[in-house]
C-alpha cells in the first residue's frame with residue numbers, strides 16, 4: 001500500500017484516502033487507462049504536489065476526486081474516501097450529480113483550473129459569482145458577501161475591485177478571470193483545494209501573491225492543497241509531500257525532501273535533471289530521452305523501461321515492479337530489489 005505523507009500524523013487529520021484508483025476511457029481508438037491503480041492520502045494542512053509529464057494522469061486523478069469526469073466515456077473504480085469528522089464517505093460510490101456530492105464539491109473540496117472559463121459563467125458578473133458562493137456556503141447577507149468579494153478580489157491581486165465586481169468575464173483579461181476563479185474557489189474556505197496548474201500564464205508577482213494567499217488560508221483554516229503543476233520549482237517550494245506519476249501510475253512518493261533530494265526512481269531523476277531551476281545547482285540539463293509510449297498500448301513490466309538509463313534487463317521487461325524500500329518514501333523500481341542504483345547499458349529497444 002502506498003501512503004504518501006507523514007505516517008505519524010494523527011488519523012483525524014486524514015481528509016482524502018485514495019486506494020487503487022483506476023480511471024479508464026472507452027474510446028473508439030481503444031481502452032485508455034488514464035489512471036491505473038493509484039493510492040495516496042491527503043491530510044489537513046498538507047500540500048501534496050503531483051508531478052509528471054503531460055498525459056500521465058494528474059488532471060484525471062484530480063477530476064475523479066471532484067466527480068467531474070464525463071461518464072461515459074470514463075469509468076472509475078477503486079476508493080476515494082473523503083473524511084468528515086473521522087467518518088469516510090466513498091466518493092466513487094456517490095452519484096456525481098447528487099446532492100451529497102454537490103455539497104462536498106461546492107463546500108468542502110474546490111478546484112482551480114488552468115482554464116478559468118471552466119469554472120466561471122460567461123453570463124454573470126464576476127462579483128455575483130463569487131458572492132453567490134459566500135451567500136450559499138457561508139450564509140452571508142448580500143451586503144456582507146459584496147464586501148467580502150471585494151476583499152477577496154483584492155487579495156488575489158485584482159486592482160480596482162469595487163469596479164471589477166460588476167464586470168462580466170468578457171470584460172476582464174484572461175489573467176484577471178483566472179484570479180477571479182481562484183477567489184471563487186477560495187471563497188467557501190474549502191477543506192481541500194485542488195489546484196491544477198493554478199498560476200500558469202500569470203506573471204511571477206501575481207503568482208507569488210496567489211501562493212501566499214493559499215498558504216495564509218492553509219495556516220488559518222487548515223486547508224489541504226493538492227497541487228498539480230509542471231513548475232517543479234513551485235512544487236519544491238510549496239509541497240510537503242510529492243508524488244511522481246508516469247503513464248497513469250505513481251512511481252515515487254515521499255516527503256518533498258526525499259523526492260527532490262533523495263529520489264530513487266530513474267524517472268524522478270530524469271524529470272529533475274531536465275528542469276533548469278533544480279538542475280542548475282549541480283547538474284547539466286539532460287532531457288529524458290524518447291517519448292511516452294502510446295497510451296493505448298497494453299504494457300507489461302516497468303512502463304518507463306523504454307526510456308530508462310538505469311534499465312537492468314529481464315526483470316524490468318517481465319515483471320511489474322513492486323514498491324520499496326521503506327514506508328514513507330516509496331519507489332516503484334526494480335533497482336531496489338536488485339541492490340541499489342547503478343549505471344547500466346541502456347533501455348531495451
Ligand SMILES: Nc1ncnc2c1ncn2[C@@H]1O[C@H](COP(=O)(O)OP(=O)(O)OP(=O)(O)O)[C@@H](O)[C@H]1O
Pocket residue numbers: 025027032034052053054055056057058059060061070073295
Ligand atoms: N475526457 C477525456 N476523454 C478521453 N481521454 C481523456 C479525457 N481526459 C483525459 N484523457 C486522457 O487521459 C490521459 C491523462 O490525461 P490528464 O489530463 O490526466 O494528463 P495530465 O497529466 O494532467 O497532463 P497535462 O500535464 O498535460 O495536463 C491522457 O492520455 C488524456 O488524453
